[in-house]
Amino acid sequence: MHSATFLPADTSIRKVAETMAGKNIxxxxxxxxxxxxxxxTERDIIKKVTSMGLDPDSTKASDIANSPVVNIDADADVYQITSIFNENSIRRLPVMEEGQIIGILTTRDVTKSLIPGFFRHHPLFKDIKEYKKKG
Structure with a gap:
């Protein structure tokens, strides 16, 4: 999970892009x-500003932001999280605890957390390990 960055609705897209680049988010x-x-998201900026020729200095964050925002409770399990990602075709999910956003969960975060167990337990990868031992 990553920390969340908040900006006012009237922030220019240029300032949004500068903030994202400066914080590498x-x-x-x-x-x-x-x-x-x-x-x-950076994808929104590309799709809705750059490709449509909008002025990044006069276009405001609220003009192109996705709303309503889908979020999830901090105690959600992986199944709930992946279901929300898939059902809503999103890759970033604000995490809520006691009515406040405590961070942003990404599909990459979920993948990174699941891969070690997958490689350890999936039969295909056990076969590869055995093959490498024999070779």
């Missing part, structure tokens, strides 16, 4: 921790 939340009005 792929998304920002629009609003405050307990009251977000949208989420904006």
């Amino acid at each position: 792929g998304s920002v939340l629009i609003g405050a921790s307990g009251d977000i009005s949208g989420i904006l």
